[in-house]
Amino acid sequence: YKLSVSPEMDIMEYCRKEWRGNTPVAKRMRKGYEAVAQKFASIRRVRGDNYCALRATLFQALSQATQLPSWLQSEDFAMLPENLLSKYDWIKQWQLKQKLGRKMGEISDEIKEYLILLRKKWKNISEIKDPIEKQEACDKLFKNEEEEYSLYEALKFLMLNTAIELYNDDKNGRRVPVFSWLLFARDTSSNPCQLMHNHLNHIGHSGGLEQVEMFLLAYALQYTIQVFRLYKYSTDEFVTLYPNDPEEDWPVVTLITEDDRHYNIPVRMCQETML
Template sequence: MADPVHISSEYWLETAKGFLYPVEMSTDKDELLCKPQDNGKATIAGDENKLSEQRSGPEKQVSTSPGITTLTDNTKQFKLSSSQAQATQESEEDMYRDAEEIEREKILLVCGTGSSDFPENRLSVEPEVGIMDYCQEEWRGNTSHAKCIRKGYEAVSQKFISIRRVRGDNYCAIRATLFQALSQATRLPGWLQREDMILLPEKLMDKYGWITQWQLRQKWTSKVENLVDEIKKCLMLLKSKWKHMSEMKMLTEKQAACDELFRSEEDEYKLYEAVKFLMLNTAIELYEDNEKGKEVPMFSWLLFARDTSSNPSQLMKNHLNQLGLTGGLEQVEMFLLAYALQHTIQVYRMYKYNTDEFVTLYPNDPEEAWPVVTLITEDDRHYNVLARMCQETSL
């Protein structure tokens, strides 16, 4: 199995188009994978044999980021080509639900009934299933892409026993990462122990007026005081839940508590608001450090090189505010998530099997003290959770 990829600065420059910026995904359910070619363009590699996708909700892209054109030694800043028009978001098919589930949702909408009336629909992280059982159910085709995916799963099965399917409502990257972090937490992270952490919303909004445009999930408030209070509640909930999980000694008890937390939609989505706000705070710190001439991680340059996020204000407006609504995390934002939570995110990327990018780390030069969470993806858009390492591997 390939070792986790460690990407040099030169490699980043050469592969920024294909690696960091996901190309526009087709709305056709049979055209799920875009492969970057040598010239930086993207072509669709269809796989008509994938029998069923994740059935828990659609994952959508907010936009397509143009390619990088220049990087000077003097400024160390990336500039994006303006010749490529930004793709607009269009209605997409539900790629992670079957026809029966889609039809049932239509009936519920007509009847005015919410999904909360059906407890099985509220499972954000489904129970474990054997990795190869999952693979055989999902990938039975004989195309080269299907064979590549199966080989990837076979390789992963040598290290992990099972997989847990994650609900796909554009929060999947945050959901999978946070679920793993909480389910294996043994202590409250230092950044959550800081006394001024809860005061972060008020502090930032006093300094940056544009943060008052932060959009809470499914509601908006024009009163800054109300917005500050709501975000504070989200941060306090994250701290209390993390503390509660870390104090549990029995792994089974911790896992059961974590499963229950991710069944409670109200608390669950408050946790995501807290994580998103921590991502914004991290982005502001990186941006200001770079403006002051301090050394910043490579991904920070790329994060603010996009036309849609040249500064933290645009990042909030065009990406973080849209996260969970019209789009999920792009790859460069996976780095930001890792830095915000101070966790290394290890991802097995099935379509990259037999390449140096099969196992990718965010960040690629992680701090040794950071805990590691392990996810799996077939397309860099939807993420599932890997569970239970093989005994030989864990030893």
């Protein structure tokens, strides 16, 4: 069974293995990796399927979790699927991960299970004080395919919930972040129902996360996702933050990408490098 997050290796060693030649692209990538290596000593490769962005973000969030985020603590968190389905009939078209012998009827029960699993895992891992034990618990979780993929379903549903909130806020004249306009300005996602049909239902199957959906993921988790985009080295987009104007109290997770599709994880911060 292939590890979904492989063991760490020295970041420059990884770079030398991946980018040998003297093409302009290889040179730029090496420069990018050198810049990241000022801050992080190692890299962990993340399995490159269409769940990659969700996997890398969740793995980083859990690896450094010391408490349960406030949205996971709310009383009615587990009631979310039921509440949304009672208002929006179209959510019945949510594509659950392929599992044999499921009765279609109770979508809300199934998603509820995933949300409860997410809360349970987050709580358990955040309560582990010893960093080595915490890392082992994360590694173990990401070796359990059944649980791992259930957590991605939970994240996708939270993204849908966040999209619905933003859409309604905008319709009611409240201020929404700029990415929300961009999200709903796409022909394929002019409202949350289309977003679900044309985008969220495909994440993990036939497509990954587009950039505007990285913003949505960040808002759903209330985390700032900081990404070193290596192919943008020496431009002002080399280090991109989702969202660009993060809330003060949101924790930060850091990812690396060479192409905005496949994300890896930098680990072992060299010195406390503040945002």
